[in-house]
Amino acid sequence: DQQVKQNSPSLSVQEGRISILNCDYTNSMFDYFLWYKKYPAEGPTFLISISSIKDKNEDGRFTVFLNKSAKHLSLHIVPSQPGDSAVYFCAALRSRAAGNKLTFGGGTRVLVKP
Amino acid sequence: ETGVTQSPTHLIKTRGQQVTLRCSSQSGHNTVSWYQQALGQGPQFIFQYYREEENGRGNFPPRFSGLQFPNYSSELNVNALELDDSALYLCASSLGGAGNTIYFGEGSWLTVV
Numbered sequence: 679d680q681q682v683k684q685n686s687p688s689l690s691v692q693e694g695r696i697s698i699l700n701c702d703y704t705n706s707m708f709d710y711f712l713w714y715k716k717y718p719a720e721g722p723t724f725l726i727s728i729s730s731i732k733d734k735n736e737d738g739r740f741t742v743f744l745n746k747s748a749k750h751l752s753l754h755i756v757p758s759q760p761g762d763s764a765v766y767f768c769a770a771l772r773s774r775a776a777g778n779k780l781t782f783g784g785g786t787r788v789l790v791k792p
Numbered sequence: 793e794t795g796v797t798q799s800p801t802h803l804i805k806t807r808g809q810q811v812t813l814r815c816s817s818q819s820g821h822n823t824v825s826w827y828q829q830a831l832g833q834g835p836q837f838i839f840q841y842y843r844e845e846e847n848g849r850g851n852f853p854p855r856f857s858g859l860q861f862p863n864y865s866s867e868l869n870v871n872a873l874e875l876d877d878s879a880l881y882l883c884a885s886s887l888g889g890a891g892n893t894i895y896f897g898e899g900s901w902l903t904v905v
Contacts, residue, residue: 682834684834714896719898720898721796721896721897721899722835722896723896724893724895767835769834778823778825778837778885778886778894779825779837779848779850780825780827780837780884780894782836783834784832785833
């Protein structure tokens with residue numbers, strides 16, 4: 679039972695263009711969502727998060743959109759840079775009391791071509 | 793640099809053996825959790841410790857156990873290793889609950905042969 683899904687295992691984009699990563703979830707109890715970036719041989723690094731009371735959160739080149747009715751969120755990276763090439767994970771939390779109990783998607787590997 | 797350190801970084805064990813993985817959380821972080829990431833998959837939550845008490849567990853059998861020490865460092869122990877336990881084991885720490893940034897270590901690669 680995969681409660682968080684990233685249906686695109688990989689994405690290739692030209693430098694300077696927009697990268698759009700998608701994530702779907704099934705558990706309506708999730709109320710906090712996070713995106714992590716992972717390079718090989720490193721642990722996941724926090725990128726950006728969004729609470730279920732919002733529909734958009736922006737931090738520099740990264741913007742996360744949340745559509746609660748569709749149980750869908752997306753991460754936009756504009757403009758994409760070669761250093762953004764990594765695996766991106768979407769993760770969800772059930773409540774603020776859940777601590778670190780993250781439910782992760784399977785990841786999307788992004789390749790930004792110079 | 794997240795301030796979360798894990799050891800060892802790589803190890804090979806034989807099926808049936810036991811393994812202990814260690815995690816030193818970021819200074820002051822009282823919540824530590826462990827994840828298993830199999831190749832090509834996202835991390836799966838194993839369990840979480842808050843102030844030395846386990847307060848959340850994922851869908852893992854009892855042979856996966858843990859400890860958190862007074863200095864908030866943590867151990868993951870796996871008994872009776874199986875081939876499917878081969879994975880990257882990640883430790884994550886934070887100060888308190890959700891909404892606070894969760895920091896991950898670089899992980900321990902376990903290969904069971």
